[in-house]
Amino acid sequence: MEILIKPLVTEKMTEQSEKLNRFGFIVDRRASKDQIKKAVETLYEVNVAAVNTMIYGGKTKMRYTKSGVQKGKTSSFKKAIITLVEGETIDFYSNI
Numbered sequence: 001m002e003i004l005i006k007p008l009v010t011e012k013m014t015e016q017s018e019k020l021n022r023f024g025f026i027v028d029r030r031a032s033k034d035q036i037k038k039a040v041e042t043l044y045e046v047n048v049a050a051v052n053t054m055i056y057g058g059k060t061k062m063r064y065t066k067s068g069v070q071k072g073k074t075s076s077f078k079k080a081i082i083t084l085v086e087g088e089t090i091d092f093y094s095n096i
Contacts, residue, residue, distance in 0.1 A: 003031045003039040007092050008079065021084050029055065029078045036080050044090050050083040 008024030016022040027036055033051040040048055058076040062069060084090070 001028055001030065003028050003035055004043065005077075009092060016081075017089070021086065021089065023082045023084070023090050025080045025082065027053070027078050027080045029076070031078070031080075033080075036082070040082050046088045046090060047085040048082055049085050052081040052083075054079050054081075 005026045005028065008026060010024075013022075013024040016024075025036075025040070031039075033053060036053070037048045037051050040046065055078045056076055058074045061072050061074060063072075064070075
């Protein structure tokens with residue numbers, strides 16, 4: 001099971017990373033806080049102070065097109081907010 005799926009790089013998470021030393025990740029829905037903590041510590045070689053998780057449910061979407069009504073659903077996902085120990089940081093842009 002791959003625990004970390006992708007990092008969240010949004011305006012809100014960038015602001016939190018600069019001010020509060022927090023970083024966001026999309027993670028596997030079955031992963032626990034301890035597993036997420038170990039995965040971040042081994043992948044980025046940092047010390048994690050806290051892990052907060054939240055599960056977002058999928059939403060139904062509707063579009064009105066020329067051929068009729070199109071219905072669909074967005075996928076649900078789990079988001080983890082990682083707070084690092086003071087003085088440590090993660091650089092997502094170093095591998096680009």
